[in-house]
Amino acid sequence: MALLNRDDWYDIARDVDWTLSYVDHDEAFPEEWVGAKGIPLEAWDEWDEPFRVSYREYVMVQREKEASVSAIREAMVRAKIYKHLDAGHQASSQLHMGTTCMVEQMAVTMQSHFCRFAPTGKWRSLGAFGMMDETRHTQLDMRFSHDLLNEEPRFDWCQKAFHTNEWGVIAVRNFFDDIMLNADCVEAALATSLTVEHGFTNIQFVALASDAMEAGDINFSNLLSSIQTDEARHAQLGFPTLDVIIKHDPKRAQQILDVAFWRAFRLFQTLTGTAMDYYTPVAKRKMSFKEFMLEWIIKHHERILRDYGLQKPWYWNTFETALEHGHHAMHIGTWFWRPTLFWKPNAGVSREERKWLSEKYPSWEESWGVLWDQIIQNVKSGEMTKTLPETLPALCNVTQLPLGSAMDRFNLKQHQVIYKGRVYQFDSEVSKWIFELEPERYAGHLNVVDRFIAGQIQPMNLEGGLNWMGLTPDVMGDDAYGYRWAADYSDNRIAAE
Ligand SMILES: [Fe+2]
Ligand SMILES: [Fe+2]
Numbered sequence: 060m061a062l063l064n065r066d067d068w069y070d071i072a073r074d075v076d077w078t079l080s081y082v083d084h085d086e087a088f089p090e091e092w093v094g095a096k097g098i099p100l101e102a103w104d105e106w107d108e109p110f111r112v113s114y115r116e117y118v119m120v121q122r123e124k125e126a127s128v129s130a131i132r133e134a135m136v137r138a139k140i141y142k143h144l145d146a147g148h149q150a151s152s153q154l155h156m157g158t159t160c161m162v163e164q165m166a167v168t169m170q171s172h173f174c175r176f177a178p179t180g181k182w183r184s185l186g187a188f189g190m191m192d193e194t195r196h197t198q199l200d201m202r203f204s205h206d207l208l209n210e211e212p213r214f215d216w217c218q219k220a221f222h223t224n225e226w227g228v229i230a231v232r233n234f235f236d237d238i239m240l241n242a243d244c245v246e247a248a249l250a251t252s253l254t255v256e257h258g259f260t261n262i263q264f265v266a267l268a269s270d271a272m273e274a275g276d277i278n279f280s281n282l283l284s285s286i287q288t289d290e291a292r293h294a295q296l297g298f299p300t301l302d303v304i305i306k307h308d309p310k311r312a313q314q315i316l317d318v319a320f321w322r323a324f325r326l327f328q329t330l331t332g333t334a335m336d337y338y339t340p341v342a343k344r345k346m347s348f349k350e351f352m353l354e355w356i357i358k359h360h361e362r363i364l365r366d367y368g369l370q371k372p373w374y375w376n377t378f379e380t381a382l383e384h385g386h387h388a389m390h391i392g393t394w395f396w397r398p399t400l401f402w403k404p405n406a407g408v409s410r411e412e413r414k415w416l417s418e419k420y421p422s423w424e425e426s427w428g429v430l431w432d433q434i435i436q437n438v439k440s441g442e443m444t445k446t447l448p449e450t451l452p453a454l455c456n457v458t459q460l461p462l463g464s465a466m467d468r469f470n471l472k473q474h475q476v477i478y479k480g481r482v483y484q485f486d487s488e489v490s491k492w493i494f495e496l497e498p499e500r501y502a503g504h505l506n507v508v509d510r511f512i513a514g515q516i517q518p519m520n521l522e523g524g525l526n527w528m529g530l531t532p533d534v535m536g537d538d539a540y541g542y543r544w545a546a547d548y549s550d551n552r553i554a555a556e
Contacts, residue, residue, distance in 0.1 A: 069111055088176060098178075136278070140277065144274060154333075170190040173247075223529030231326060234458075253316070261356065267283060325381075347420070381466060391431065407544075409547045426469065434446050
């Protein structure tokens with residue numbers, strides 16, 4: 060039987076809009092969900108996605124991807140690869156599963172918003188593929204973690220993490236609640252699809268996949284790469300949305316992208332910057348986090364801005380300084396506050412590792428090495444209590460990350476706003492600017508320290524905090540190598556040569 064070419068029927072099949080007669084259009088498509096903000100309905104006729112994939116083709120391709128992931132998974136589980144992996148790398152996969160699995164599940168809901176409320180039928184049709192993609196990603200993460208539960212209880216956090224108050228998880232959940240679940244369709248397309256899925260996920264799913272492969276974790280690497288093939292596809296819906304917004308409201312487009320870029324950057328510094336530059340064994344590292352950011356994320360983002368006639372964010376100089384320092388700050392902070400983590404961080408500061416860090420970040424010794432020297436001194440003299448926290452760090456009311464964690468010690472400043480009688484603190488002038496754009500959006504949230512002060516965490520000490528975060532002794536973080544790296548400094552020389 061002769062079949063029509065796809066192009067002969069595709070436009071009819073995907074554009075299923077019709078004129079509503081039983082209900083008012085604005086009631087069926089409330090502005091709060093759509094987010095068109097006055098852009099006329101006809102303008103969305105120009106919205107055109109580049110997928111051009113039918114349901115039959117989608118299912119065929121996805122089935123093949125699943126078969127290939129499954130085959131590798133079965134072989135790797137049988138070969139019991141995981142327990143032979145480097146402890147630093149193991150931390151990367153635990154961190155990924157705990158902080159990402161439920162974000163995939165949240166993305167299912169975001170895509171379902173597109174299916175129901177996007178301002179054009181073409182986009183709504185596409186949301187269905189996005190939902191199936193994100194469901195697959197959640198299930199891949201769950202299956203990977205389930206396979207490893209007997210070997211490592213931390214993989215329970217794949218499912219559990221988002222049901223706890225662990226502070227890092229709150230930071231992740233806060234960001235994705237905001238740009239996926241709280242955002243209207245237009246904002247979600249620009250902040251999530253264009254900025255996070257089309258840009259930043261490359262760090263997690265390409266750079267980390269490549270490091271994982273080098274570290275011998277074929278199963279994890281394969282899973283990440285398979286997920287990224289979906290992300291790269293469904294993220295494309297950001298572009299036609301930007302096409303429409305640029306014509307009607309370029310100022311709004313600029314603002315959404317500038318806010319999302321900073322918040323995504325801070326979060327990926329925390330999740331991937333530490334994993335790439337400290338947890339991955341030094342001999343297996345391909346690129347530094349900064350090199351990867353410059354090559355894959357910044358060039359890509361600058362190109363989008365240029366192509367659409369937009370400006371670089373006003374905070375570009377601050378961003379460049381934060382790119383040099385923020386993830387080192389997050390790393391020393393997370394290692395120091397290691398009991399508050401559900402994974403075991405690798406300090407990553409042996410002499411060899413410090414040499415690598417100084418090559419990639421010329422000011423590393425001056426900014427960070429001196430602080431690590433003090434920690435090393437304490438480890439060497441057996442004063443372990445001095446290497447552990449007694450209190451909680453003050454946190455930013457936008458990013459939920461510690462104050463001071465965007466910069467090094469030479470660039471610290473206080474950023475604060477008093478709004479309706481309450482004091483809000485920020486990790487940077489950029490996070491403060493984000494708050495001031497829409498204070499009501501952020502003002503109601505209490506960060507961990509706010510809750511502590513409000514008496515919600517009892518007893519009011521670190522132990523009470525850990526308990527409140529759901530951190531049990533079997534998963535609580537400690538140094539990945541049991542401080543064996545400190546032996547590198549046994550001859551009383553502390554500073555790296
Ligand atoms: Fe996903
Ligand atoms: Fe996605």
